Amino acid sequence: MAAPTFGLDIGRSFIKVVQVKVSGSKKVLWAAGSVKTPNGGIETESPVDLEKVAEAVKAARSSAKVNSRHCMVSIIESQVVTRMIQMPALTDKELSAAIHWEAEQYIPLPLKDVNLQYKVILRPDKSTSGKMDVLLIAAPKRVISKYLNIVKMAGLEIGALETESAALSRALSTPTDPPTIIVSMGAVSTEMVIALSGNVLFTRSIATGGVSLTRTIMAEFNLPANQAEEYKQTYGILEDKLSGKVAAILKPILDILTAEILKAVQFARTHIQQSQIVRIVICGGGAYLPGLSAFLAERTSLEVSLGDPWEKFAKEDLILKLPGQGSFYAVATGLALRS
Ligand SMILES: Nc1ncnc2c1ncn2[C@@H]1O[C@H](COP(=O)(O)OP(=O)(O)OP(=O)(O)O)[C@@H](O)[C@H]1O
Ligand SMILES: [Mg+2]
Structure with a gap:
């Protein structure tokens, strides 16, 4: 059985979809495909154009023969604020109480307008008085609702919306790899992601692609x-x-x-x-x-090196028909691998 979800990356040049079949430690590329993004892509404010994007998502899904309606979607990195902050070592309960106050200093948007998530990346040893590293991710609610809208218009259900950097780290860094900087060059922007063991430590998006x-x-x-x-x-x-x-x-x-x-x-x-x-x-x-x-x-x-998210996938069926294309599908593959 293929995974019940697929990855959907709505790039400004191409919309990509990827579905992976996982059984135990074996991963098989089940579906992968792309279509040109209609003018404006996700950045358009026009409802008519957004509908065209939704149509293109449908086309990508059916031409790639994705057999699931449940998608994991990436949000364009430049629309999201990601910051690693250091805080005194707190318990999970203390952290959840303190995080909003702390976040206000780092997120350049009113917190009422964003969806705030956080993740503890490093907790110091109990015996030391070290600080803990916490990753803050703030996505504007206005942007999130645009993605939700497209997915709905395309007749799909959303499993999760995550940053491109999170998907890239999952796709291209494993626990045995050294700290890595992933440089993802798209059409409109280039994302730099410092990743360790599948976690994001730092991101920056620059408007050159x-x-x-x-x-x-x-x-x-x-x-x-x-x-x-x-x-x-x-x-x-x-x-x-x-x-x-x-x-x-x-x-x-x-x-x-x-x-x-x-x-x-x-x-x-x-x-x-x-x-x-x-x-x-x-x-x-x-x-x-x-x-x-x-x-x-x-x-x-x-x-x-050129990143290949399919490097450890079984070399059978579809993957053999798409030699060297993994890098183009890195974000969509990372999304598809989200469990
Ligand atoms: N062989 C190649 N050499 C150089 N550039 C290439 C090559 N093949 C594709 N590209 C470029 O890759 C870009 C498209 O890549 P990609 O699909 O990753 O972008 P995107 O995800 O749609 O954009 P963004 O991430 O900025 O929203 C285009 O600008 C295209 O010119
Ligand atoms: Mg892209």
């Missing part, structure tokens, strides 16, 4: 969007392609991204316990940019 790269190529070479996209996907930032001309205009944008990655790594080093980062895992559609891994490795001196 695949679209910025394509637009730069369009402007520089005076090309239409589809051709610029082809240049990007074919030449990327390889120096030996087109005399390095595409590389030369894209690298300055990626340098900004690299600086942000290094800042996050540095921040984690000084502010978060247990987070000496030694590796970068890249994912999302933008991770397929030719030359990106080597570029990041050279600039950061960290180990870089």
